[in-house]
Amino acid sequence: MLKVIKNRLEQGHRTSKYPKEPIELYKRFRGMPKVDSNCDASLVKRCADACPQDAINTETKQIDLGRCVFCGLCETLSEGQFAKFSNNFEMGTANRDDLFTHGDLPALAAHSKKHFKKLFGRSLQLRQISAGGCNACEADTNVLNTPFFDLQRFGIQFVASPRHADGIHVTGPISENMRQATITTWESIPSPKVVIASGACAISGGPFHGSDEVVGDLNSLIPVDLYIPGCPPHPLTTLHALLNYFK
Amino acid sequence: MSNLMHIQNNERLSRANIPHLDFDTFRKELLNLAANDGQVVQFFAYEDQGSYKLLAVMRQNYKLFVTGCDAPDNFASLTAESEKFHMFEREIGEQYGLKAEGHPWYKMVRYHENYTGKKDVFDNNYDQDIPGNYPYFTVEGESVHEVAVGPVHAGIIEPGHFRFQCCGERVFHLEIQLGYQHRGVEKLLQTVPYKRWPIIAETIAGDTTIGHSLCQSQAVEALADLKVDEGASIVRTIALELERIANHIGDLGALSLDVAFNPPAAYFGRIRGEYLNLSQILGGNRFGRGLVRPGGVTHVMGAEQKQLLREKLAELTPEVEHVNDLIFTAASVLGRFEGTGTVSHENAEKIGLVGYSGRASGLSYDARATFPTECYGKLPANSNEKTDGDVCSRGTVRREEIMHSTTLINTLLDKEEEASSYIPETIELAPDSFVVSINEAWRGEVSHCLLTDDKGEILRYKVKDPSFHNWTGLALSLRDTGISDFPLCNKSFNLSYCGFDI
Numbered sequence: 001m002l003k004v005i006k007n008r009l010e011q012g013h014r015t016s017k018y019p020k021e022p023i024e025l026y027k028r029f030r031g032m033p034k035v036d037s038n039c040d041a042s043l044v045k046r047c048a049d050a051c052p053q054d055a056i057n058t059e060t061k062q063i064d065l066g067r068c069v070f071c072g073l074c075e076t077l078s079e080g081q082f083a084k085f086s087n088n089f090e091m092g093t094a095n096r097d098d099l100f101t102h103g104d105l106p107a108l109a110a111h112s113k114k115h116f117k118k119l120f121g122r123s124l125q126l127r128q129i130s131a132g133g134c135n136a137c138e139a140d141t142n143v144l145n146t147p148f149f150d151l152q153r154f155g156i157q158f159v160a161s162p163r164h165a166d167g168i169h170v171t172g173p174i175s176e177n178m179r180q181a182t183i184t185t186w187e188s189i190p191s192p193k194v195v196i197a198s199g200a201c202a203i204s205g206g207p208f209h210g211s212d213e214v215v216g217d218l219n220s221l222i223p224v225d226l227y228i229p230g231c232p233p234h235p236l237t238t239l240h241a242l243l244n245y246f247k
Numbered sequence: 248m249s250n251l252m253h254i255q256n257n258e259r260l261s262r263a264n265i266p267h268l269d270f271d272t273f274r275k276e277l278l279n280l281a282a283n284d285g286q287v288v289q290f291f292a293y294e295d296q297g298s299y300k301l302l303a304v305m306r307q308n309y310k311l312f313v314t315g316c317d318a319p320d321n322f323a324s325l326t327a328e329s330e331k332f333h334m335f336e337r338e339i340g341e342q343y344g345l346k347a348e349g350h351p352w353y354k355m356v357r358y359h360e361n362y363t364g365k366k367d368v369f370d371n372n373y374d375q376d377i378p379g380n381y382p383y384f385t386v387e388g389e390s391v392h393e394v395a396v397g398p399v400h401a402g403i404i405e406p407g408h409f410r411f412q413c414c415g416e417r418v419f420h421l422e423i424q425l426g427y428q429h430r431g432v433e434k435l436l437q438t439v440p441y442k443r444w445p446i447i448a449e450t451i452a453g454d455t456t457i458g459h460s461l462c463q464s465q466a467v468e469a470l471a472d473l474k475v476d477e478g479a480s481i482v483r484t485i486a487l488e489l490e491r492i493a494n495h496i497g498d499l500g501a502l503s504l505d506v507a508f509n510p511p512a513a514y515f516g517r518i519r520g521e522y523l524n525l526s527q528i529l530g531g532n533r534f535g536r537g538l539v540r541p542g543g544v545t546h547v548m549g550a551e552q553k554q555l556l557r558e559k560l561a562e563l564t565p566e567v568e569h570v571n572d573l574i575f576t577a578a579s580v581l582g583r584f585e586g587t588g589t590v591s592h593e594n595a596e597k598i599g600l601v602g603y604s605g606r607a608s609g610l611s612y613d614a615r616a617t618f619p620t621e622c623y624g625k626l627p628a629n630s631n632e633k634t635d636g637d638v639c640s641r642g643t644v645r646r647e648e649i650m651h652s653t654t655l656i657n658t659l660l661d662k663e664e665e666a667s668s669y670i671p672e673t674i675e676l677a678p679d680s681f682v683v684s685i686n687e688a689w690r691g692e693v694s695h696c697l698l699t700d701d702k703g704e705i706l707r708y709k710v711k712d713p714s715f716h717n718w719t720g721l722a723l724s725l726r727d728t729g730i731s732d733f734p735l736c737n738k739s740f741n742l743s744y745c746g747f748d749i
Contacts, residue, residue, distance in 0.1 A: 003573045004510055010569060011514050026524070026555075028531035028546065050672060052442045069446055071537040072545065085531075128403040132430050134745050135405055136453025136534045139497075142403040143523075146516035160401030175748075177358055177377040177427045178406055181398050207446045210439070213359060213431035231536060232453065235520075 015150045019243060023236065030070040030085035031234070034103035037061050039082045047074035047082045053200070053207070057100065065091060065099040066203035069231035089234045092241025093227050096219060099203070108244040113225065116194060120166050120246050124156045126196070127165035127189065131182045132214055133172030137199040137232040141169065144235050156242055162186075167194030167225075171232075173201040173208040174215035186222050198228040198238065206231060250276045251312040254304075256618035259469040260681045262698065265302070266314045273301065273316035274325055280305045280312065281329040286599045286612070289683060289696045290335035292318050292343040293707035294363070299343060304683045304696065309617055313683070318343070320365070324350040330597045334715055340368040342433075354382060357426035357748050362434070378408070378424055386412040386419050394730065398427045405744035411730055421725040421733075423718050428748035436708040441674060448695075449536050452712055452746030457483070457490045458688025459710070459746075460539040462695040465620055466684040467541035470697060471674040478666030479543035481659050484622040485556075486526060486535050486544075488652040491689035493522035495603075495645040495652075496567065498741045502642055503574050505734045506583040511574045518570070521563055528555050540670045547666045557660055564653055571646050584639035588724035588736035591636055598719045602691020603648065604740055605717075606631050607640035614687035623687075626655050641739040678703040690714060690743065712746030 016023060025031070039061065048056035051074060055067035063074075063083060074083045086103070093099055094111040130138050144151040145158070159165050162185050174182055186195065197218040200206030205216030218224055228241045250266055250273075268276065281287070288311070289304040299318040304311060318339075324347035325332040336347035337356045344365030347353065355369045358377040371379040385393075391414055398406035406427040412420045432451055436444060448463040449456045461483060468475060475483075500515025523533035530538030530546045538544055574580055590600065595608035605612055616628035629651040633643040676699050683696045691713030698707040721740045725733060 003569075003576065007510060007514065007569055007573050010566060011517075014517050026528050026531075028529075029527055030531045030537070050442060052446045069536065070532070071446065072531065073537075076545065129399060130403070130405045130428075132428050132745070133405060134450040134453030135743065136450070136456065136536075138403050138405065139454060140533065143516070143520055146520060147513050148517045148520055158403055172428075173430060175428055175430050177429055178398065180376045181406065181427070185399050201450075207443070207450045208430045208432075208435065211431040211435050213429055213434075231450075232534065234533070 014147050016148055018236065019240070025087050025089060025234070025236070027087065029087055029089070029234070030072050032088040032091055032103055032105070033063050033068070033075070033083045033085050035061055035063060035083050036081060037102055039078070043078050043082055047077050050074070050077055060100070062100045062102055064204070065101060065229040066096060066227065067200060067206070067209070068229070069200050069207060089237045090240045091229050091237050092245060094225065094245065096203070096224070096227060099227060099229060108241060112245040115192070116225070116246060119192060120194070122155050124167070124242070124246050125159045125165045126156070126167055126169045127162045127185060128158050128169045128171070129182055129185050131170055131172040131178035131202070132175030132208070133199070133201060137171035137201070140232045140235050141171070141198065141238060144239060149235055149239060151239070154243060154247070156246075162188035163190070165189050167196065169196045169198055170202045170218050171198050173205045173211070174218055174221060176213050176215065179215055179221065183221065194225045195222050196226045196228065197224045199233055200229065200231045203227055203229060251280070251314050254311050254313050254683070256311060256620060256685050257465045257469045257682060259677060260313070262679045262681050265681060268314060268316045270316050270319055270322055273314060274323065276314060277303055277305065277332070278325055278328055280307055281331045284308060287331050287335055288685060288692070288694050289709055289711060290332060290339070291696070291707070291709045292339045292345055293698060295706060299345060299363070301339070306617070311618065311683070313681070318345050321346045321348050323348055326350045326352070331599045333598070334719070344368055355426065357429040359429055359431070377426055381424060383410055383424070384412070384420055384422050388414070390414050391419070407744050411725070411733070413730055416729045416731065418725045418728055418730050421722045423722050425718070425744060425748055428745040430745070430749070432749040433708055433710055436710075437705050445540050451710055451749060452714075452743040453534060454494055455490070455688045455690065455693065455712065455743065455746060457486045457535040457539060458686055458693040459695070460535075461487060461620070461686045462684040462693050464539050464541045465686070466682045466695050466697045467674060467676070469682040469684070470676040470680055470699060471541065472677070473542045473671065473674070475543050476664070476667055478547065478664040480621040481662055481664060482529065482544045482546070482548050482666055483539055485548075485656050485659050486529055486538055487686070487688065488656050489522055489526050489529070490535060492649050492652050493519050493526070494689045494741070495649050496522060498738060499571065499574060499642060499645060501738050502584075502638070502735065503580065505738055506580055508574070508577055508580050511570050514566070514570045518563060518566060521559065525556055525559055528552055541674065542670045544666055545670060549665070553660050556656070560653060560657060567649060571649075575643070575646065581639065583735065584642060585637060587638045587732050588728055588739060589635065589637040590720050590724050592634070594723055595636060595720065598723070599716050600720045601713045601716050602687070602689070603641055603644040604720050605691065607634060607644045608636035609634035612692075614685050614692050618685050620686055622659060626658065638735055638739040676703040676705070688713065690741070691717065710749055712743055712749070714742040714747040717742050718747060
């Protein structure tokens with residue numbers, strides 16, 4: 001008992017003040033890329049050719065955040081002249097098209113569906129489905145339940161049964177062998193319900209795009225309401241997206 | 248030429264030098280090794296100029312051996328004589344349609360059509376959804392009942408299907424049927440351009456990002472003659488140890504939660520994040536994504552990063568010790584941990600358990616000491632006293648490894664070498680070559696094996712995650728255990744679904 005108290009005192013209060021107060025991530029963190037659209041076309045092409053995810057459009061000079069795994073290669077190759085990955089982790093969007101970007105996403109709160117805010121603003125229960133996810137997205141979603149993020153203080157919970165849920169949060173490129181289970185889980189949720197695609201895999205197939213063993217795009221299976229980019233999304237990216245879309 | 252070729256970890260060989268035996272001799276040699284403390288590192292089929300071949304890499308004490316043969320369409324199962332081959336033979340059937348006759352537990356590993364167009368050895372035509380024809384083990388009797396769980400589980404975890412054959416609360420047998428996470432990793436790696444390799448390697452099992460990307464990088468470095476400087480090796484070693492600590496801490500917290508002792512779970516949940524943040528300081532990502540690449544590392548570790556790591560480790564280490572002390576001295580915890588989910592030394596050896604699961608059952612194998620890569624040759628190894636094979640032993644081994652890894656990192660932080668960050672964009676792999684790469688990731692032995700053809704293109708890319716060995720260990724640990732102890736046993740192994748399903 002004394003040990004419990006001693007440890008409790010040592011641990012203290014650790015919950016983050018975000019979103020009331022901003023939070024700084026270490027400078028090496030690769031968040032939202034900022035693209036210089038005046039960048040020389042040949043340099044853009046060099047980055048696009050080298051991009052392991054083929055996420056760079058040479059015409060528009062945009063990066064597809066739904067495909068990008070934030071490896072930072074284009075920044076290294078162009079020495080920051082084409083793209084620089086900023087510390088900004090706020091990257092959720094309501095439209096797939098918005099993820100093709102120079103680094104300026106529309107404010108998520110303004111684009112969320114109004115009835116969702118009304119329905120789920122005070123209480124949101126989500127069923128998580130890992131469908132071919134590599135366990136990084138899953139782990140960094142799970143971490144929202146730890147005291148630092150303490151997701152439940154916002155009235156958001158991950159629940160065990162789809163019958164208790166208001167929506168699904170999907171990670172992974174939807175392996176063919178999870179196609180049916182994903183649909184069945186979604187169908188088991190009473191309407192109205194939301195669908196969240198989390199991570200490059202669920203949005204575009206991510207590192208597994210092109211594999212004939214994966215569906216590769218959740219939206220082709222079920223209409224997606226909220227996109228959370230990253231590989232995996234930082235927990236704060238997820239937290240920001242959930243709060244802005246639903247609150 | 249002898250029947251077995253003695254090789255080194257990450258040593259490039261000409262494929263022509265690998266012994267090519269007839270199947271019967273091949274079988275005899277492997278069984279002989281298995282009977283004399285040998286364990287299977289890799290055993291797989293591949294296609295070479297229109298014919299199918301088998302290749303095996305085995306370890307025996309501190310030695311690695313490779314040998315090969317032509318693959319018959321039907322061959323006498325090695326598993327019939329030694330359990331050590333059981334998963335590998337099932338996988339060969341699944342991937343290449345080559346049937347191991349007389350295999351006592353012949354079922355699919357994952358659910359997909361084989362690569363060769365041969366008749367499916369498991370009698371599936373893949374019109375049906377997973378699991379297709381899957382002969383579940385059944386127990387019959389008046390009071391026997393079955394509990395089926397998954398694929399979608401009641402938490403934020405990966406999918407898989409579990410079937411418990413029970414009598415009341417007692418579990419006779421647990422069958423674990425996986426394959427839901429199959430993404431075609433090996434096929435992708437054999438077909439996509441080189442630039443995609445590191446990204447795929449990092450996501451084979453996301454919690455083992457560094458483990459898998461190290462294996463891939465070292466294998467490519469061997470095939471492409473790339474040299475890695477000392478500074479990059481230091482960063483890689485630190486990254487692998489940070490990955491180990493973060494996962495061990497997270498799981499110890501979760502184990503505590505599973506026996507309803509909440510404070511350590513809350514503390515370790517938060518502290519695990521602190522270690523992930525150290526990985527972020529090192530390479531800009533909490534899971535080590537984008538850090539390790541063939542040729543070196545993408546980020547050098549400067550004085551600033553070293554200082555941040557040192558300070559944070561100094562702050563966290565006593566906290567970790569205190570929380571561990573809290574867990575491992577609580578009578579209510581030990582009452583549930585001790586004697587639960589035991590895998591005997593004998594069984595562990597038979598099925599070739601690796602990593603902390605193996606060490607907790609008295610198999611001392613740690614690839615960091617046996618086949619050292621990067622800086623491990625110059626670092627002290629860890630040893631474990633508690634080897635009862637139960638949940639408590641697996642927990643204790645992990646507790647000890649956290650402290651050992653912390654010492655390793657602190658030692659490496661004192662070194663002066665700085666990495667240069669040279670990463671080649673294109674590489675040329677040596678033609679007709681072979682390399683096997685082994686690293687001790689946090690769960691245990693990760694191995695990648697690459698074969699190239701006469702043009703230096705990839706002929707076969709074989710990936711093995713430690714979970715490939717250890718899922719059977721979890722099934723065994725449930726024998727004659729209360730079904731309510733499943734979460735505890737499961738967490739004490741914490742295996743990868745996607746690493747297994749690849």
